[in-house]
Amino acid sequence: MKVLIVEDEVRLGQFLKQGMVEHSYTVGLAHSCAQARDALCDTHYDAIVLDLGLPDGDGLDLLREWRRSGFNEPVLILSARDTVEDRIRGLDIGADDYLPKPFSLEELQARIRSLLRRHSTAKETVLEHRGIRLDLLAHAVTFNGQPVDLTSREFALLEIFMQNVGRILPRTLIAEKIWAAAYDIDTNLLDVYMSRLRAKLDCEPGKPLFKTVRGVGYQLV
Structure with a gap:
């Protein structure tokens, strides 16, 4: 702790x-x-x-x-x-x-x-925001009622955002939670996972779920 x-x-x-x-x-x-x-x-x-x-x-x-x-x-x-x-x-x-x-x-x-x-x-076992429903116990995600297939790392990444809606999350914080260490944030690995998450969830034109805060990290809005 x-x-x-x-x-x-x-x-x-x-x-x-x-x-x-x-x-x-x-x-x-x-x-x-x-x-x-x-x-x-x-x-x-x-x-x-x-x-x-x-x-x-x-x-x-x-x-x-x-x-x-x-x-x-x-x-x-x-x-x-x-x-x-x-x-x-x-x-x-x-x-x-x-x-x-x-x-x-x-x-x-x-x-x-x-x-x-x-x-x-x-801590809540079911998190919901803008059509996303994340069930921590069942390890399942739906978006607008439709099941979404996420890898374990994508699920962990989404969980962090769902527990911190509206909060700007620094890249270092996300890396520590996902990789259990201060991952090298100069690599594009986190960006790759964010791109995958956006492709599966961020599908409403003009109303993105995830915001990139340049030089800092990401935010679920």
């Missing part, structure tokens, strides 16, 4: 990272809003630990931005703002949990485990 820690205090951030790494998590560390945005563009994370008092902005604004862009993974706010009003606001904006400072590392780890368990069991 990959966790992103967004914390402006360098020593605390390193302490949290070390504690998570010792429990077999892959951990990214960001000290500002800008670094956090870049981290999410570069790779996928299964959960985020978010401080609110960041040097270049408010963590709540960052959280709101993520939710509006389609990022649905669990976010735990870790903040010195500990009034009831602060917690309610954070949860209303889109946080999944709120842990005030000072805190116990063991409790933080337990809450992250709980969030990841809840998130994994809450």
Whole structure:
């Protein structure tokens, strides 16, 4: 599991990272809003630990931005703002949990485990968008009611887009999810798979399903 820690205090951030790494998590560390945005563009994370008092902005604004862009993974706010009003606001904006400072590392780890368990069991098994119906359990796809024959890799690629409708997905993120590694994005392999997916699904003139964002990646619109 990959966790992103967004914390402006360098020593605390390193302490949290070390504690998570010792429990077999892959951990990214960001000290500002800008670094956090870049981290999410570069790779996928299964959960985020978010401080609110960041040097270049408010963590709540960052959280709101993520939710509006389609990022649905669990976010735990870790903040010195500990009034009831602060917690309610954070949860209303889109946080999944709120842990005030000072805190116990063991409790933080337990809450992250709980969030990841809840998130994994809450995932939908049938995804639908603009005539596409993807059944994760049956491993089947239909488009406008007609079955679509996809390879396992094409199915995995479509699943990523269906779980992130409207979100621009960087090429590196797609490669990590499909090939389980940061694939060489200079090759045209991803483009080949996108071309195949478009040929099977993108058949309505003037209303493309997939948008190429030049220099970044792709988007299901």
